[in-house]
Amino acid sequence: MKQEDYLKRNNKIPLLLLPGTLCNEKLWEHQMSYLADIASITVGDLTQNNTIEGMASNVLDKAPERFALAGLSLGGMVAIEIMRQAPERVMRLALLDTNPRSPTDVQIETWLKFIQISKEGNFTSVTKDYLMPGLIRRANQDTSLVQKVINMAEEVGADAMERQMTALMYRPDAFEVLPTISCFVSVMVGEEDSVCPVAMSNEIVHQIPNSELTVIKNAGHLSSLDNPLEVSRKLKVWLLKN
Structure with a gap:
């Protein structure tokens, strides 16, 4: 069914968004507002399981019967597992x-070091002192965005961080799944992402038959926060593409 026909019949496209490690729905605030006219949006919870497989299963249990799916970082890994399941x-x-x-x-x-730091009572330090340089591009490091990322991490909490990082340690092989994906796939990456640099997204595109790569300028790892308008625009194009 073409997207225009789907919109006419159902009013809005069901869209499921999956956040990254130590992130929640605030990672997608701009996108949720920008896409609200064409999408019925839910944000999956990736805080309750300590395996990627368990996260995917939990998300699927609560998801619409059919949906468009977008994930960032950890959310992307869970999205790939959903494509397996x-x-x-x-x-x-x-x-x-x-x-x-x-x-x-x-x-x-x-x-493992971050989990130990957290157990010693310094959970906030993990995001503030260790992760932050890789999450937001340098030009945005002195803005309120940094505090927003720290606040998200605090809301997710230490216990969920341990579950998420344990899941990352034992994650399944994505390369087994990528060539089997038959739906259209938009692969996006912040141009200044040092955590998952552009080369990794190129690898994904090379493995998925019906896919395209978009490099988001003026964005680091958390591209949906770093350059929210551009990510929102690209997601709208992706949602409406026939």
Whole structure:
């Protein structure tokens, strides 16, 4: 069914958004407002499970029967797992700032370090002192955006962080799934993303037959916050593409 026909019949496209590690619905605030005229939007909860498979299953249990799906970073990894578990339910897919590779030993050591820092009572330090330089592009580091990211992390909390980082350590192989995806896929990445750089998104596009890459200028890893208007515009194009 063409998107225009879907809109005429159903008024709005069901859209499921999945946030990244230590993020919640505030990661998508601009997009939720900008797309509200064409999309019925829900934000999945990725805080309750300690495996990517469990997160995907939990999201699917609460999701509409069929939906468009967009995920950023951890959310992108869960979105790929949803494509493994229930591809027939996804109308189209958007992967933002997503790492398709297996975790490295250095990454696992870093996540274990963050969990230990949190257990020692310094949870806020993980985002503020360690993660922040990689989340927001340098030009935005002195803005209220930094505090917004810290506030999100506080709302998600230490226990959920431990579950999320455990899930990242043992995540399944995305490269098994990518070539099997048949729906249209928009792959987006912040031009200044140092956590999941452009090369990783290129790898995804090369593996998915019906996909295209968009590099978001003036954006780092949390591209939906760093350059929200551009991400919102690209998502609208993606949602309406036939």
